[in-house]
Amino acid sequence: MDKEVAVQSLTDTMAKFTSYIGKRLPTDVKQKLADLRTLETNPLAKSIYDSMAENQEAADKLDRPSCQDTGVIQYFISAGAKFPLLGELEEILQNATLGATKIGPLRHNAVETFDEKNTGTNTGSKIPWLDWEIVPDSDCATIDVYMAGGGCTLPGKATVLMPGQGYEGVTEFVFDVITSRGVNACPPLLVGVGVSTSVETAARLSKRAILRPVNSKNPNANAALMEELLEEGLNEVGIGPQGLTGNNSVMGVNIESSARHPSTIGVAVSTGCWAHRRGKIRFNADLSYEVLSHEGVVL
């Protein structure tokens, strides 16, 4: 394929995919919400789940963004060092965001800081936000698209604990964020926790954690145990959909971690709202692709 044609093809696919994920939830999230709806016994909470389901059906049928806040667009790229369009990806994703904004249509959500002007295009300085991981020896690229809405971004918090505070301190931090600011962030939330060495490493991992499937488990046994304990514990608090109380609080808790300095425990929480709009797509070197997050997608 001619390089120019290839760039155009990848741009078009990513524009369509970015727009698509604003209208239909990923398969794992859809399933989890259906399960939580079945488990709910509080009448007001049940009626909220009914409204959510009705909304998603209407969004699908009318082909419209299911939530008006289509977020700041973020791309988490895991690219092979030999992916043929590696050097072009940044510009491709900028143009894909411009394209998705028209196709969606997406709300204009990029405000230049200090100038305090909405650019009206969803692009701006360093926006769409790109996060990179380079995979040696691979010629494929996997891209996670995330619509970082205002509501689900607001609870985000990071800090550095002293080792004496231990994982008990991590537990307390997570509970405090979710039972205070999380209540207004459109629960049931998917809670991402980063346990690491400093604020920025923990924060990045906490965001990566909410890109993992809702029911996935951390491969480390202790981390997996902590995911389970936090999920059960938060559910016991009974925040319910929209904070109106109910049988459950969260869609899940995912933890991502790194090694840490012996003197610090960096911890961060990122949250995904119930309308957790993310998508995962994998491109091969010939730009054939597979959507991994949504079943039965036609772009």
Add this chain to the structure above:
Amino acid sequence: MKKILQTPIRDEDLESLNVGDVVYLTGHLVTCRDVAHRRLIEQKRELPVDLKGGAIFHAGPIVRKKDDGKFEMVSIGPTTSMRMEKFEREFIKQTGVKLIVGKGGMGPETAAGCQEGKAVHAIFPGGCAVLAATKVEEIERAEWQDLGMPETLWVNRVREFGPLIISIDTKGKNLIEQNKARFNEKKAPVMERIFSQVRFIK
């Protein structure tokens, strides 16, 4: 039977409402969020819409301009109301607004404002923006368009817009604050139990 409020809303329409009640709105609903609040309260600019007896929506919608020059409401869900807490008490006083629709709870200042001004805050389920858009019959006006799509004051004519869950009533009761107190009470013993199982540092 559905309880339907109609703009202009009178004090007596709201006095019997309690937190947790579910109502719907027919009439006019004006989007009004961060910068509109700031312009009225801090910059003392006059709002381009008369809100006496009216209803505002903390929302920044997606709107499409049609070929005939009119606007179409594509997607309009509530935004986090708490961001307007700093301004809302004074906003109610200055405008005479009766119904504030948004997402999540608001704080003690707004609760005091609701009590003083006989107004209520109600929650529309967050994220249900297409459901909400289907209840908008027409966008009648668009004011302060210089603020961009999310912040423009979109004057919507709505029919049976809801469900709206009363979260602050005219007595100043605050549903989400009550819920938060309950969550905080419940979390302490739950955390204690978890602490004993996460002592990984030995």
